[in-house]
Amino acid sequence: MSLLIIAIIAAAIIFAVLIIYFIFFFNFVFLGHNLPTGKEAQGLVEKFLVSNGKTNANFIDLGCATGIFSCALKERFPNLNITAADKDCLRILLAKLRAKLLKRDVNFITKNIFALDVSRADVVYTYLWYSVMPPLEKKLLAELKPGAIVIANESFFPTWRPVKVIDIYPGKNNSERLFIYKK
Numbered sequence: 001m002s003l004l005i006i007a008i009i010a011a012a013i014i015f016a017v018l019i020i021y022f023i024f025f026f027n028f029v030f031l032g033h034n035l036p037t038g039k040e041a042q043g044l045v046e047k048f049l050v051s052n053g054k055t056n057a058n059f060i061d062l063g064c065a066t067g068i069f070s071c072a073l074k075e076r077f078p079n080l081n082i083t084a085a086d087k088d089c090l091r092i093l094l095a096k097l098r099a100k101l102l103k104r105d106v107n108f109i110t111k112n113i114f115a116l117d118v119s120r121a122d123v124v125y126t127y128l129w130y131s132v133m134p135p136l137e138k139k140l141l142a143e144l145k146p147g148a149i150v151i152a153n154e155s156f157f158p159t160w161r162p163v164k165v166i167d168i169y170p171g172k173n174n175s176e177r178l179f180i181y182k183k
C-alpha cells in the first residue's frame with residue numbers, strides 16, 4: 001500500500017516537472033528567447049553608469065525577461081530606480097519572484113514596451129531583436145527627454161547615430177557591441 005502511495009507521488013512529481021518543462025519550452029519557442037545580458041556586457045554597463053554619474057538615475061530595462069540583469073544591477077546600485085518591462089507575464093512573474101527572494105526593489109511590469117511611458121527615464125537599456133529596433137527608435141526619439149541615454153546591447157537603431165560604441169569582447173573578431181545614444 002505504502003509503495004503504491006510512493007509510486008503515485010513520484011508519478012505526480014514527474015508529471016508536474018514535465019508540465020513546467022513544456023510551459024517554458026513553448027514560452028521560449030513562441031515568445032522568443034529570453035537570454036540575459038552576459039557578465040561582460042553587464043560590467044561595461046555598470047562602468048558606464050559610474051563614469052557618467054548615473055548610479056541613482058531613473059533606469060528602464062526594455063524587455064527585461066526574467067529580471068536577471070535588472071536584479072543584478074539593483075544589487076550593484078541600490079539607489080538606481082529601475083523599471084523593467086516585458087510583454088510576457090510568465091517572465092515577469094519569475095522576475096518578481098526573483099526580486100522577492102533576493103530582496104531587490106525593482107519595479108517589474110507586464111507591458112508591451114511600445115505602450116510604456118519612457119518620458120522620465122534617464123537611462124534606457126535594450127537587449128532586443130533587430131526587428132524591434134526601427135519602431136523603437138521612433139518611439140524613443142519622440143518620447144525621451146533631452147539628455148536621456150540609451151544603451152543598446154548588440155542590436156542597434158537604423159538611423160540614430162550612437163555617440164559611442166563599446167566592444168564587449170575587445171580584440172575578438174565580430175565582437176558584440178554596446179551602442180550608446182544620447183537624445
Ligand SMILES: C[S@@+](CC[C@H](N)C(=O)[O-])C[C@H]1O[C@@H](n2cnc3c(N)ncnc32)[C@H](O)[C@@H]1O
Nearest residue numbers: 034035036037063064065069086087112113127
Ligand atoms: C533577450 S531578452 C533581454 C533580457 C534582459 N533585458 C537582459 O538583458 O538580461 C529580450 C526580452 O524582450 C522581450 N520583448 C521583446 N519585444 C517586446 C515588446 N514589444 N514588449 C515587451 N517586451 C518585449 C522578450 O519577451 C524577451 O524576454
